[in-house]
Amino acid sequence: MLPTTSNISSLVIDSLCDGPYGGEIVVAMFYCDFRDEQQQTTTNIMGAILKQLVVRGEVLENVQTAFQKAKKEVGGRGLRLPDIVQMLKQAVSTLPPVFICIDALDECLPKYQLELLRSLKDIFEELPRTRLFVTGRPQIETEISRSFSTSVVVPISPKTHDIKKYLEKRLEMDTEPDAMSDALQADILRIIPEKISEMCVGASMAPISMNDLY
């Protein structure tokens, strides 16, 4: 697969988990998916992040206490966003630096995007060691800058090297390799990466018009 934002996110997450700093940080992630947008409320996403931070006894104890308290109330009270934010703050404050990765933020309903970023900002203000990695379509930058005054921005576009690797893999898996001459294979590996790179340069300069293609 070419580096879609999800592939980039999974790579970043794996590099954080397996990197030289391994045990000195804690990683939590969330992949937004438009097919699941109704369930992806801010509360559910923040809850999913908190779930991953339950890696220590004291975090578990806090969550268990809140759970038992909620259970005692009539019908068992569901979680509210402020409860989750509070529990997240408690968790983050007891852990090594927490890295939160959110993929494809634009695949979350617009009403939750800003709320999610604001809730994260609330945590970041109190616990400045926390780090956030976000991917999404270019338009999301506006939402991010409304919550975080500063952010580092990097464009993702398939590099020629990445496209070549992808094509080589696809050709390797070809079920009828003899049907293609070596010359044609060489042409595929030369021409397609060039064309896609050109297309992506255009895409990064004119993201709105290019969206019509997807």
Next chain:
Amino acid sequence: MGYSPHPHAINSGNINSYNVTNNYGSVTSVNKVIADENPEIMRWLSPLDPGRRHQDVRTDRLDGVGNWLLETSEFREWRSSEGGADKAVLFCYGNPGVGKTYIR
């Protein structure tokens, strides 16, 4: 990609000792053990399960693709926290599946 347990234990308290953090490539993840032991609490926190999606995505990922990002100064600074709170947020933008349709 291969996975090996991290050398540092970060858990404490009343939880059994494991030598990994929340490494999704490992079945011995502390987080997974706790989650398995407390399924009711985990469902209460959220019905969503991002770990499963991560596994699906990383299974399809080709080794080496996208590594350029990890080498950029922006990523390295963010990762090492050198820039402090001003560089707490790293935003990578792109269009989902860019280029993929072209060569399918």
